[in-house]
Amino acid sequence: MTRKYVVRPETAVLTRGYDPSLSVGSARPAVFRSSTYVFSSPESAARAFEIALGKARPAPGENVDLIYARISHPNAQLLEDQVVPLERDATDAAVFNSGMAAITTVFLTFCPPGSTVVHTSPLYGGTQLFLDALLTPLGVRAISVDAGDAKALDAAIAAAKNLKLVLVETPANPTLRMSDIEAAARAAHAHPDRPLVAVDNTFLGPAFQHPLSLGADLVCYSATKYLSGFSDLLAGVVLAKDAELIGQLRGTRAVLGNILQPDECWMLNGRLVTVPLRMNKQSKNAARIATALADHPAVEELIYPALFKDPEQRRIRDKQCDYPGAIITLSLKGGRPAAFTFLRSLTIARNAVSLGGVESLACHPRTTTHSELSTAQLDQAGITEGMVRLSVGIESWHDLLADVRAALDALL
Ligand SMILES: Cc1ncc(COP(=O)(O)O)c(C=O)c1O
Known part of the structure; x- marks a missing residue:
């Protein structure tokens, strides 16, 4: 009889997602630096592209060929599998080559020209600069609400037209003002456009704050910070409980070319357990x-x-x-x-x-x-x-x- 244990996150992060037989038995994963992957057949190549472009979904248990490292690579896949247990309620993750790459890919994927973003303020300076200098000129309206003002956030969400995204950075950098994630999610769910709620969880996550359990759709990290923990690599992660959202982010990532590189994935992988x-x-x-x-x-x-x-x-x-x-x-x-x-x-x-x-x-x-x-x-x-x-x-x-x-x- 096979016994199936449901393990806790600190066990899962050490045991899930890695098959030593794919790394010649090595107890720790190898680093796969290849930029391109040899297909098992031309038919498999065509199938891999169909799936990568979102034209088909993999069948349960289907082994899909890797294509090219800008789209994905084994170390990204391993990391994306192993980071999931750290984020309560997450099922899927996408890794990026910085926190800014993660956050800007969220905006560029879900906020088309003519749409509106509501966000708490202050935001990390780079995120604010992206909104002011790049997203606003592309025709996206950004509405700022003081962090911690739940009534104002409610009102701003309710009044916004063509609202696609609510971004909550909590605690805010550097004032540590907190915003109510559950209240933001409730207001977003009640809006006719059903905007996504993204939380920049860099300051307290994944150990101390769990936005997906509070109704958020996306959790964003500068993994450069606590996830990596040694001030020696840049990385970003987005997690969700809806695989479709992560699939869309991976699609944008493949076009922008901002996936986390194999060596950095391997390093970050080893840091997750601590x-x-x-x-x-x-x-x-x-x-x-x-x-x-x-x-x-x-x-x-x-x-x-x-x-x-x-x-x-x-x-x-x-x-x-x-x-x-x-x-x-x-x-x-x-x-x-x-x-x-x-x-x-x-x-x-x-x-x-x-x-x-x-x-x-x-x-x-x-x-x-x-x-x-x-x-x-x-x-x-x-x-x-x-x-x-x-x-x-x-x-x-x-x-x-x-x-x-x-x-x-x-x-x-
Ligand atoms: C809250 C927050 N979000 C995002 C970022 C951007 O992350 P990165 O520097 O990894 O691009 C930072 C960086 O300081 C941050 O503090």
Whole structure:
């Protein structure tokens, strides 16, 4: 008798999707760098193209020939299989060569000219720049709603015409304002156009926030951050519970040529199994540091989900987040000079953009990650001159706390 166990995500991520017999018995997958694949027959080649172009669907259990690495390759297929268990309720994934590639492919696939996008604000600077500089000129209308304002998001969705996509970035980079994913999905489902709901889950996913379970259609990641975790590769992932949506994204990806390359797929694959371990340790470290420094006299405001004061933000946090995560945003007294002195004074955490790696990093969002935003957009989003964003790593929290405290003391 064969026993079938339903395994938990941390087991599935180690056991699913890899057949050693396809890599000459190697316990870990090989890297397949080929740009092109030899067909088993001309008929199989024709069949593979029919399926790749969406003209036919593979029959259950059908072995479809690979074609060309811009369309897909074995390491992408493995990674797409193995990342799925990490995202609650996901069935399918598509991998891209950066987080921006993932997000822009979502827009270009689902938002034709003349359509409307509703999005929370702030967005990561690159996403906002894509909307302003590229998507709007292509004839897509972008309507911005302040993160956390559930009533305004509801109203904007209800009033939008030809609405194709609602993009929620929560917690928002860098203000950590949270938006209610379930409420956004409810409003989108009630809209006659039935727009898709996409969540940029980079800050808390996949360990601590589960948008597909809350009604979202697509979850987007900069996998450069927590999924990869070592600040040494660029990658993006989109996951869904509807294979059709991922199929459409793969179609656009094949045209744009922004699939993740085999070596990066292989590297990211090996990192997936430690995502929950790393994120848990990083979140615990951050909670210790945030709690200890919230009342430091150099700090005007310390923003950290576990310490939210606003009842509405607390409500959203309690409803949709398992743990507070590892980003701390500090508003320092003394504006930009204080922020720059703080960054110069750190000795363990380094002054760099990006986040989610095992090493702690800190930056000044107004002049770096969000410098694409206009002054009005920055002010509206509350990205102030005195704001610094700290991404907490896995170093000893005692050492990190001493480092951050000393950099704050330098401002007194
Ligand atoms: C929330 C968020 N989304 C998307 C991106 C873009 O990802 P990538 O740098 O991998 O293109 C970033 C990068 O910082 C981000 O913070």
